[in-house]
Amino acid sequence: MSILVLNAGSSTLKYALFDELAHEQLARGVIDWQTQSEKVRLELQTQSASQTQSRSDISNNRDAVKWILHVLADINLGESIRAVGHRIVHGGTYFCQPTLINEQVLQSLEQVSKLAPLHNPPALMTIKAAQKYLPEAMHVAVFDTAFFADLPPSAYVYPIPYEWYEQYGIRRFGFHGISHQYCSTRAAEVLGRQYDDSLRLVICHLGNGCSATAVHGGRPLATTMGFTPLEGLMMGTRSGSIDPGILIYLMKQKDFDPEQLDQSLNHQSGLLGVSGISSDFRQIEQASQAKNERAQLAMKLFTERIQSTIGSLAVLLGGIDGLVFTAGIGEHSPLLRSCVCDKLPFLGLKLDEVKNQSAHADCDLATIQSAGRILLIQTREEHMIARETERLLELSQSR
Structure with missing residues (x-):
């Protein structure tokens, strides 16, 4: 079976x-x-x-x-x-x-x-x-949204007319929840901690789509994706968070329609839009190392947005016990992990560059002196889905 x-x-x-x-x-x-x-x-x-x-x-x-x-x-x-x-x-x-x-x-x-x-x-x-x-x-x-059902109201309510939430259901839903849930439980196992204790984690799911989540005691406190997967971190082809006034300007002054904005923000922005090269981070890395200025700019934008997000989530958590890198870029780019961690010693996070370069799945990349741990976790969404399916299967058979 x-x-x-x-x-x-x-x-x-x-x-x-x-x-x-x-x-x-x-x-x-x-x-x-x-x-x-x-x-x-x-x-x-x-x-x-x-x-x-x-x-x-x-x-x-x-x-x-x-x-x-x-x-x-x-x-x-x-x-x-x-x-x-x-x-x-x-x-x-x-x-x-x-x-x-x-x-x-x-x-x-x-x-x-x-x-x-x-x-x-x-x-x-x-x-x-x-x-x-x-x-x-x-x-x-x-x-993917279920893990974030436990978000506190301060995390899912937007600072817009409250009627929009009541009448139209506009709120933060959050995405990549299956990955964030799996990685947070696996991080607790790697660290030898109980999942539901006071463990403070920041999970960075970095792939073609990118999101970060603060998890405290097994529950999400905040996440970067919102009403749609467009909000938050800069991504492969998605802009992430930008000034909403830009959209109003483009509609009023440049006659952009909703379809144009949708296409531009979801499919022509992010790493692709800034670099003009590709949405594939591997190609951005290569071009950046070859001194392509727009690729270097894309790398810098991407890195700094991740850094600032980790900092803001750390404030909500009151500190970090573990920072997790996962998904395609997070798992396979030592350069990106190094760039991101370069500014994080003030949070007590110190990356061991030797470990980082030879990293394997589900390992600790932090130095011995690091106050918080830096983990590379291989996300296994399919495994998480299988677990939940098996749980419901057993529950249905026991009734």
Whole structure:
């Protein structure tokens, strides 16, 4: 028996298969149909081997789910799936915890899709396809926003007319919650601390999307992403927080419409917008080291915004016991970690450069003298989703 996890994006579908207790990963992979090639590529990695396949007839998540199940069946791993965990980016105010999926839940997800038009519709298509091909399995929705349901009002209410919150539901939701929850629990394990004690953590999820969260005693106190994933840190193609007056100016004086602003802020800004080179941080690093001035500026902007965010979250926490770097950039860029930590000794955080250069997953990069620890944690969102799915599976069987 096994648990399948499906993590749907607008042009990718990540998947992972776990044993029925969600302890051991049996297989994982990704389908990406946003490529230059006419054929869509599927990657599969098991405990003993890896393979790739290509097809030209895959254009959406519905087709991708069917292909994944076919490939798993070919290696005798697809016949005993008893539950499927689905990552849902936005649960709105409807969902504050993992939820068994039924028709009512699907209807609520349809309603909240307008808040995440790039992410929730593909996830809904994935759910419906998985229900069709695995009708006997239990299906569970795990929400990126759920971890932040415990935010205090001072963290989720915006300083705007309060009626906007009451009438329109405009509030901070926060995102990357599955990653932040996993990394905070794993950080406690690495540090040998109880998750629900007074442990003060700042989690920096740095990938193409970026966010930072203050976690105290296992609960989030603040997070940088807001009503949408656009707020907060500078990202690969997203601006992060900017002066809202810029948008008013562009609409009034330059005749920008909402679609233009959406495209510019979500897809043409951030590292790509400043550097003019790429949203891929690896290319920004290379260009910066080659003395490209705009790449250097992008690096500096990115670094300083992370530094200032860590500082502000540290104030809310009253100090930092652990700073966590995770996700694609956070896990794989020693240069970025070094640049960020350069200004943090005043918080008692001192990076060991030797450890930083030879870092591996789930390790401490701080010097012996450092008052707070600096951790590299490999985020495992699929593992977290599998855990939550297994928990609901056991709960449903015990009733």
